[in-house]
Amino acid sequence: MELLERFAAGDLEAFEALFRQHQKEVYAWIVRIVRDSGIAEDLTVETFWRIHKYRARFDPAGNFRAWTRRIATNAAFDHLRKARRETELPEDLAGAGTADPAVRRETREQIKRAFFHLPAKYRLVATLALIEEEPYNKIAEAMGISAALVKMRVYRAVRILRKQLNSLGVEVGAR
Amino acid sequence: MNNEESDKKIKELLKQAISPAEHAELQRDLWPQMLRKLEEQPAAIGAVPWFDWALAAILSAILVFFPGSIPALLYHL
Numbered sequence: 001m002e003l004l005e006r007f008a009a010g011d012l013e014a015f016e017a018l019f020r021q022h023q024k025e026v027y028a029w030i031v032r033i034v035r036d037s038g039i040a041e042d043l044t045v046e047t048f049w050r051i052h053k054y055r056a057r058f059d060p061a062g063n064f065r066a067w068t069r070r071i072a073t074n075a076a077f078d079h080l081r082k083a084r085r086e087t088e089l090p091e092d093l094a095g096a097g098t099a100d101p102a103v104r105r106e107t108r109e110q111i112k113r114a115f116f117h118l119p120a121k122y123r124l125v126a127t128l129a130l131i132e133e134e135p136y137n138k139i140a141e142a143m144g145i146s147a148a149l150v151k152m153r154v155y156r157a158v159r160i161l162r163k164q165l166n167s168l169g170v171e172v173g174a175r
Numbered sequence: 176m177n178n179e180e181s182d183k184k185i186k187e188l189l190k191q192a193i194s195p196a197e198h199a200e201l202q203r204d205l206w207p208q209m210l211r212k213l214e215e216q217p218a219a220i221g222a223v224p225w226f227d228w229a230l231a232a233i234l235s236a237i238l239v240f241f242p243g244s245i246p247a248l249l250y251h252l
Contacts, residue, residue: 019206027201035196044201045208052213111192130186132195158182165185172184 004060015055018064019048025065026072029142032132033076033124043079047072066141073124073142080120107170114164122157129154 006014026047031040050071051058058067118126124143128134129150136154140147165172237244 016206019209023205024201028199031199032196037199041201041205041208045205045212048209049212049216107188108192111188115189115193130189131193132197158185161185162181172181172188
């Protein structure tokens with residue numbers, strides 16, 4: 001029996017083999033969304049727990065990697081929704097970026113704060129599209145929505161950011 | 176500055192403030208943590224908490240009695 005068939009049938013060894021094959025990739029995807037290595041580790045485990053829980057729904061002839069990425073994206077999205085009210089910014093990865101001395105530290109902090117307070121569905125697409133520069137169709141597949149909807153959410157995220165930054169006195173132009 | 180230029184500036188400012196995480200790698204094997212979670216929370220397929228059912232019932236009632244709320248709900252999905 002193939003590995004995916006054994007996994008779908010509930011074989012723990014097959015699940016462990018898949019876990020070891022895919023844990024790095026899942027972590028790398030999640031950490032790009034949540035931007036905190038500790039939280040990304042917990043969410044990687046949560047992702048595989050869901051994978052194990054819903055194993056009977058997986059078609060062994062299907063694409064395990066795509067299914068896994070979709071579940072990982074949902075787990076990260078659930079986290080962003082819950083964490084949105086927290087005021088602390090992620091520390092590990094939300095560094096200074098490609099810091100331009102012309103952009104003041106205070107301004108960068110305001111931008112980060114505005115960004116991390118975006119509604120989860122906009123923050124998720126904006127992170128992947130604008131910061132990580134992932135193509136719309138890849139984001140769409142991971143989220144289970146159309147590329148057109150991803151594009152619309154990116155547009156709305158930028159609009160919300162513009163409004164917030166203008167209200168904070170950061171000069172970004174058109175209102 | 177028009178909207179297009181403003182969007183471009185916002186994207187540039189975002190990149191100044193937040194760096195891509197493309198080189199972040201997993202530093203340890205998570206399998207022991209996974210095993211602990213599996214032991215603590217055995218995955219019960221089909222076990223849905225009662226409050227999820229309650230939420231679904233409330234939502235269904237709202238959609239039946241206030242169909243005008245459907246577009247608003249779809250907008251927020």
